[in-house]
Amino acid sequence: MRGRAIVWLPALLLVIMLIGLDTSGAAPAPPPDAKPGGKLVVGFQYEPVTLDPHVSGQANAFRVLVNVVDGLVYWDQQGNVHPMLAERWRISPNGRVYTFWLRKGVKFHDGTPFNAQAVKFSLDRVMDPATASQSGRIAIGPYDKSEVIDDYTVRITLKEAFAPLLLNLGPGPLSPVSPEAVRRLGRDFGRQPVGTGAFAVKEWRAKDQIVLIRNPEWKWGPLAHKGPAYLDEITIKFIPEDQVRAAVMETGEVDAIEDVPAQSVADFKRSPNRYTVYAENFPGSPRQAMLNTQKAPTNELAVRRAILHAVNSEGINRTLYFNAYPVGNGIMSAATPIAIKGQFRQMYPYDPGRARVLLEEAGWRLGADGVREKGGQKLRAGIYILTDVPQFRPLAEFIQANMKDVGFDAFINAQSRSPWFAALGNGEHNLAPMGLWAADPDMMRALYHSSGSAFSWSHYKNAEFDKVVEEGIQTTNPRIRRALYTRAQEILMRDAVTLPIHEQINLYAMKAQFKGLAFQVNAYPVYYNVYVKR
């Protein structure tokens, strides 16, 4: 299975500090019982396609990679920036020139030195069409060039201001990799990526497992513990079946699992002495159904608003997900670091009565068959879902039933990935369930700007909104950005361009004797701080 509908739009972010400083303040000392040693086995649902950070567009790959490659900077889960491979940096007042002073004495896993040339090589590689970069090509924004000032100073120039760049330079799709290894391994680099991270890839057996081993040289950790990692080895096993993945936690075959099935969360929580359950909210969009603003009948504002009132998000969470996923916050997830926690969803509480009134007022009259009509047209709407994301089917059926209650004839159209993307791009759908992970509110530009992108499935056109999000990437001032993006969300919710359903949560379970797990800004687990409590 290749990723999921959820595509990782490379982070993007907020607080762009002009000079990088460690903002963690007085970091707590590492726990006294933390000792090196031990092995961890983690069960994953999906195998990544490649571990080449510059090529991949998959969240599955970056969940592994954030432990294998480093960033020039590091962003913690609260949205604070820390130095990593760069000791400090400066952004020019016009927001186009970034200068980084790099850490000395860093080596890649293959022993070759990390320096300004490696940074330039990596960024140029992302831009090279031959690389066929997915996330990286978006993360790098309007990149112009990198210049090596000296061995440990690099200057990056953009064609225009692009506020999310510093966030995107965290561990991820722009991470420096060993130029020597890229040349040596060629197309196989994605199977044996060579970075500077806390763990190195030791072995990857297809459809079976990836083994990571500790990098003993690593000592620039962003948390209180600077490194190297405590664990000797991490084995990532691919266990596609939900029930089996949950069962092997109990049999002891694995110590932790990603993508805990929602129905198993309560079981693990019942034994807090044996398991720790993490429910980390992904930044980005909630799981939502984008509403096509160009195709009838969802081209009518009243119809879109009626859909938002008609769908019972609480009921979905309770019935389908055993209360594991809280109701969607609005346009952006509550975890997005710019922290717009407006609860915009409350503008449209679940109220089928209100939905019926809105439809009546708009001229949609109930027919004898229970389906509303106007001017001889039935109130018919298509929900387009992906076949390879099994969770979409019950979700779409729930929405379909809710819509039927207020007089819609909603139908579900399930397709495989390529035709699905094509149909949504052409605007054949009325509702498109999807979710996007991104740490910067600039994500809204990708989804709703009228110039269009691979994901503008609301086919929304609004000059006022366009202007607001265009301003959003011009400035690095967090206060101004917050005001702009709050305005942007208000406009989108007013126009009911999407149906927010539930927050996207990284459900992660780990045996209780493993302590110290941290998550970075995208809610991906960071393992170097994990130790075994004896």
Add this chain to the structure above:
Amino acid sequence: MLQYLVKRLLAAVPVLLGISVAVFLMMHLVPGDPAKMMLGELAVQKEAIDNLRRQLGLDDPIPVQYWRFLRGALRGDLGRSVLENQPVARMIWQALPSTIELTLAGLGIAIALGFILGVTAAVRQNSWVDNASMVVALWGVSMPSFWMGLLLIFLFSLKLGWLPATGQGGLERLLMPAFTLGYVASAVIARLVRSSMLEVLRQDYVRTARAKGLADRLVIYRHALKNALIPVVTVLGLQFGALLGGAVVIETVFSRPGIGRLAVTSILSKDFQVTQGTVLMSAVFYTLVNIAVDFSYAFLDPRIRYD
């Protein structure tokens, strides 16, 4: 004999050619552009997509593309995975041992179980043993293998803790997947062995053998079973194909690497080179196994000769 072998192998050529054409066309008629898949759906630059299409030769007419695929396949080059950027032949080669191990073990269990159930049922026709054996067989035919797999994991891994539920390597990781795979096939075999045995047991030579005073066991295993084998062996060859197909599900449930999972992931992601390669490989196996089955007839029944 040799002549027959050559004839059979030659006859297999058009079969395999037909399969290769069918697979090739199917993958090209399904909507979705591999170049776009490779660049990711995020790719919006048409230029990059066009470039890649040219590189992959996707702009050439279909017959030209097919000819290139066939020429490569004959030399053992199945192309490169669109997504993973690896030679398909290498991916298959890495996945193959695990699937062969699973299929052979599954076949072994199917034969052992199928014969024990089938012969017992035939010899004790209409007794409770017969009925019980056929109920067990009916279960096997009716129960979906993924469900069976989950039940086994629940019992032997979770409750009893005897066997690991996932992975590959060692007998303990092979037992449950092989049993799940073999059980379904054993049911088919058991029912066939039973009816075939019943027929043979009514033959004159069996009565003669019994009249000579031969031990019952000798009559059943030496005289009757061997002659009852021919239809069973034919089905075994066909079951081999079903086992290869079953591996697709079993490998997913038990998280084993193998051809089945390779095929499924490639189909879902439209990694067309990998799908073509895996299907073609399976077809070659299937054809060869069935030729081998035809040859085994002569050993089972001396009256059969190959001219």
